[in-house]
Amino acid sequence: MRINGVNQLACKVLVRDVGDKVTVEPLMGFRVIKDLVVDMEPFFAQYRSVLPFFVNDTRPPERERIQSVEERERFDDTTKCILCAACTTSCPSFWANDEFVGPAAIVNAHRFIFDSRDEAAGERLERLNDREGVWRCRTIFNCTEACPREIKITQAIGEVKKATAFMRPAKGRHNIAEVALHHAYHAGQVTAKLTGEAAATFALEGEDWFELKDESRLTWKEVAAALDAAQQRLSQAVSEIASGARISPLGEAERFDLIVGITGHAAYHAGQIQLIKKLIGA
Numbered sequence: 200m201r202i203n204g205v206n207q208l209a210c211k212v213l214v215r216d217v218g219d220k221v222t223v224e225p226l227m228g229f230r231v232i233k234d235l236v237v238d239m240e241p242f243f244a245q246y247r248s249v250l251p252f253f254v255n256d257t258r259p260p261e262r263e264r265i266q267s268v269e270e271r272e273r274f275d276d277t278t279k280c281i282l283c284a285a286c287t288t289s290c291p292s293f294w295a296n297d298e299f300v301g302p303a304a305i306v307n308a309h310r311f312i313f314d315s316r317d318e319a320a321g322e323r324l325e326r327l328n329d330r331e332g333v334w335r336c337r338t339i340f341n342c343t344e345a346c347p348r349e350i351k352i353t354q355a356i357g358e359v360k361k362a363t364a365f366m367r368p369a370k371g372r373h374n375i376a377e378v379a380l381h382h383a384y385h386a387g388q389v390t391a392k393l394t395g396e397a398a399a400t401f402a403l404e405g406e407d408w409f410e411l412k413d414e415s416r417l418t419w420k421e422v423a424a425a426l427d428a429a430q431q432r433l434s435q436a437v438s439e440i441a442s443g444a445r446i447s448p449l450g451e452a453e454r455f456d457l458i459v460g461i462t463g464h465a466a467y468h469a470g471q472i473q474l475i476k477k478l479i480g481a
Contacts, residue, residue, distance in 0.1 A: 226288040229242065254319035291339055386465075
């Protein structure tokens with residue numbers, strides 16, 4: 200409940216520590232049933248939506264599935280969640296939109312996404328890579344401050360955002376980083392055709408679709424740099440040709456078709472591309 204305007208666990212708070220005047224209120228963002236009792240079913244529905252349980256369909260070994268100390272530490276912090284809803288009900292994004300999955304659900308998704316023994320990370324990431332999913336978070340840090348278990352919630356949410364760009368989505372779809380590099384590749388090819396010059400190269404050159412499961416091949420900044428550089432080169436080439444500063448080997452109709460094609464291609468992937476830009480603050 201809210202005690203003197205702050206989300207706290209009433210079972211842990213001593214009256215002597217809150218001052219002479221104590222004000223208790225129901226948690227914000229939930230429908231009040233009566234007095235301090237709120238309807239938490241929507242909260243638990245969001246929690247269930249991220250598959251907060253272990254998924255592994257492979258044949259189990261004779262003993263336990265082995266996990267290193269380092270693999271366990273990867274998600275140790277988010278195992279501490281007690282589903283008190285203090286984080287979610289302190290979140291302005293949740294107050295403004297109760298369809299937002301909320302910090303608590305993301306924390307519990309994190310716990311399994313980064314568990315090396317689990318096999319449903321892609322499905323969870325696909326569910327969270329949504330308008331009302333992980334991207335609704337505005338990194339306000341209220342959730343971290345409200346957590347009675349001192350979980351680094353904002354950090355965990357950031358790690359899930361990053362994972363949506365590099366980890367393999369379910370159903371064979373491309374992740375965000377792959378989409379960004381796919382567009383960078385085609386922007387470079389169009390620039391080369393417009394100018395008659397060799398296509399500028401960047402990491403993983405010559406590949407139409409890239410397979411990036413993590414940052415072992417490219418880092419965040421390299422992905423963003425490749426995309427931005429390709430778009431800038433294309434924009435500059437188009438401007439120079441239009442002003443007469445550069446002569447294109449192609450006829451006007453061919454140039455028009457190329458520019459329309461790459462513009463439509465960019466528009467098609469615009470949503471995914473903007474996600475990666477937002478994620479790195481570009």
